[in-house]
Amino acid sequence: MTVETVLSTHGLVMRFGGITATNNVTMELKRGARHALIGPNGAGKTTLINLLTGVLVPTEGRISLLGEDITTLAPHKRVARGLVRTFQINQLFDSMTxxxxxxxxxSQHQGIASQWWRPLGASKAVTERAAQLLEQFHLGDVAQQQTRFMAYGKRRLLEIAIALACEPRVLLLDEPVAGVPAGEREELLQTVAALPADVSVLLIEHDMDLVFSFSDRMTVLVNGTLLTEGDPETIANDPKVKEVYLGHGEHAHV
Known part of the structure; x- marks a missing residue:
């Protein structure tokens, strides 16, 4: 593993009884990468992400983050080390703005969450960082609105803002535009494209327009196995990839 590799897996295997959901997957995420993980439904993308984030412990193989073995590390400890994930389905507090x-x-990231009883704004550093995130993610106009009343696209933006508030070194974006109406997608796509260059991003996404416009490298999973890896042009012209997507009625995207 080179110093430029921030996240890697080696020989990763995940078995559920007699089913092998992840089959000997070895891959690397480079520093500052815009890396997409794609594959048809049932390819094993979610299982792999759950392994990376510690929701699952692999049957075999290992995972390294910034040169440290995190294979059995608890999820919250991975977040503390800079590995942060957004979810395909919103997980927000509806009654909070x-x-x-x-x-x-x-506040939690800065280690002062135990002082929750202090008035909002008591910490200048917290207030300034929150305001910066609201502006960066185009949330200023809904800053004081309860999340439950926000448009779905804005909720997705808030979720990514929460992830960035944890100051990740590696960000796993799990289908950021899933369920977002067409009229709300452009703002979200622009925000994803403008993510900080020093944050390495692994994108899991079915929207091939987003995948090809965002990524500088792509990994293709099929049946839990790494089919191929390369830059977007190589993937788009790969006969094996075309065959996989043709077989699933998704040839228009590849």
Whole structure:
């Protein structure tokens, strides 16, 4: 593993009884990468992400983050080391506003969450960081609105803002545009494209337009196995990839 590799797997295997969901997957995420993980439904993408984030412990193989073996490390400890994930389905506090949510997350990251009883804004550093995130993710106009009343695209933006509030070294973006109406997608796509260059991103996504516009490298999974890996042009012209997607009625995207 080179110093430029921030996250890697080696010989990763995940078995559920007699089913092998992840089959000897070895891959590397480079520093500052925009790396997409794609594959048809049932390819094993979610299982792999659950292994990377510690939701699952692999049957075999190992995972390294910034040169450290994290194979059996608890999920919250991986977050503390800079590995942060967004989820395909929103996991937000409906009764809180974006400002309150981000202030809470920033406070927790700065180690002062135990002082939750202090008035919002008591810490200048927390207030400034929350305001910066609200502006960066185009949430200023809904900063004081309860999350439950926000448009779905804005909720997705808030979720990514929460992830960035944890100051990740590696960000796993799990289908960021899933369920977002067409009219709300452009703002989200622009925000994803403008993520900080020093954050290495692994994108899991079915939207091939986003995948090809965002990624500088792509990994293709099929039946839990790494089919191929390369830059977007190589993947787009790979006969094996075309065959896989043709077989699943998705040839228009590849």
């Amino acid at each position: 974006p400002l309150e949510t981000l202030a809470l997350v920033v």
